[in-house]
Amino acid sequence: DAGVIQSPRHEVxxxxxxxxxxxxxxxxxxxxxxxxxxxxRGLELLIYFNNNxxxxxxxxxxxxxxxxxxxxxxxxxxxxxxxxxDSAVYFCASSLxxxxxxxxxxxxxxxxxx
Amino acid sequence: GIQVEQSPPDLILQEGANxxxxxxxxxxxxxxxWFHQNPxxxxxxxxxxxxxxxxxxxxxxxxxxxxxYSLLYISSSQTTDxxxxxxxxxxxxxxxxxxxxTTVTVRA
Numbered sequence: 001d002a003g004v005i006q007s008p009r010h011e012v013x014x015x016x017x018x019x020x021x022x023x024x025x026x027x028x029x030x031x032x033x034x035x036x037x038x039x040x041r042g043l044e045l046l047i048y049f050n051n052n053x054x055x056x057x058x059x060x061x062x063x064x065x066x067x068x069x070x071x072x073x074x075x076x077x078x079x080x081x082x083x084x085x086d087s088a089v090y091f092c093a094s095s096l097x098x099x100x101x102x103x104x105x106x107x108x109x110x111x112x113x114x
Numbered sequence: 115g116i117q118v119e120q121s122p123p124d125l126i127l128q129e130g131a132n133x134x135x136x137x138x139x140x141x142x143x144x145x146x147x148w149f150h151q152n153p154x155x156x157x158x159x160x161x162x163x164x165x166x167x168x169x170x171x172x173x174x175x176x177x178x179x180x181x182x183y184s185l186l187y188i189s190s191s192q193t194t195d196x197x198x199x200x201x202x203x204x205x206x207x208x209x210x211x212x213x214x215x216t217t218v219t220v221r222a
Contacts (some may be wrong), residue, residue: 043200043212056209091157102147103210105157110149 002026004106008093012112018080021109023092024073033103034067034077035091043091049075082113116141116205118213127191127206127220135186135216145179145204149184151215152183152197160199191220 005024013019025032034046047057052069060067064083069075079086089110093103117140125135137146148160160175161168163184167176172191177184188195198217202210 042214043202045209045211048209087156093157100145101164102159102162104159105149107156110155 004092004094004104006081006090006106006109008109009107010110010112013082014114015083016081017113018078019082019086019111019113021077021090021111023075023077023106025075025092025094026104027073029094029096029104030085031095031097031103032069032075033093033095034075035093037089037091037108038087038112084113085102087111087113115209115211116143116203118201118203118211120201120213120216121201122216123214125216125218127188127195127218129191129193129220129222131191131220132187132189133136133191133218134202135188135199135218137184137186137203137213139182139184139201139203141182141205143179143182143203143205145202145210146184147202147210148175148184149200149202150195151200157200171206191218193220193222196220 007022016040037043046059049069061092067077089108091108093105094101095101119138121136146164150158161190163175163177165179172189174187198215200215202212
C-alpha cells in the first residue's frame with residue numbers, strides 16, 4: 001500500500017507569496033496530522049483532523065496559516081503571506097486511530113522563503 | 115504539555131556494537147512512539163509502545179510507564195542505523211510531543 005504522499009518535495013519562494021502544501025494520507029486512515037520541523041523548535045504538531053474535521057489547531061503559529069481537508073484523501077496547508085521564518089520542513093502524517101496506532105509520516109516538504 | 119528528554123544527545127558507534135537510547139517523560143502517557151529519521155530526512159515509525167516490550171529484528175524497546183521512561187535498544191549496529199532517533203509521547207489528549215532526539219552515527 002502506498003504511504004503518505006506529500007507534494008511538492010521542495011519549495012522555494014519569495015516572502016509575501018502564497019504557499020500551498022499538499023498531502024494524501026494512507027487510504028483508510030482516520031487521522032491526519034501536520035507537523036513542522038525546525039532546528040530551533042524541533043518537531044511541532046500544527047493541526048490534526050479526524051474524519052476530515054479539524055480537531056485541534058492550537059499549534060498553528062498564526063492566522064497566516066490555514067489547513068483544510070475537503071475529503072478523506074486530500075489535505076492542504078496554506079501559508080499566506082509567507083515570511084522567511086516559515087522556512088522549515090513540513091510533514092504530514094496519518095494513523096488509523098488516535099492514540100492507539102502508530103503515525104506514518106510522508107517524506108516532507110522542504111520550504112524555503114527568501 | 116508533557117516534557118520529553120532524550121539521552122544521550124549524540125552517540126558514535128562502531129559497526130557491530132550495541133547501544134541503548136533513553137527517553138524520560140514528565141507525566142503519564144497513553145501513547146509513546148519511537149521514530150528514526152534517516153539521513154535523507156524520512157521519518158520512519160519504529161514502535162508504538164506506551165507500555166511493555168517489543169522487538170523488531172535488531173531493534174527492541176521497553177517502556178516502564180509507572181517510572182516514566184522508555185528505552186530503545188540497537189543491537190549489532192549497522193551503518194544504515196545512522197540518523198536521529200526520536201521519542202514522542204502523548205497524554206490525555208493524545209497529542210504527540212517530540213523529544214530533541216538522539217543523533218546516532220555508526221562507523222564502518
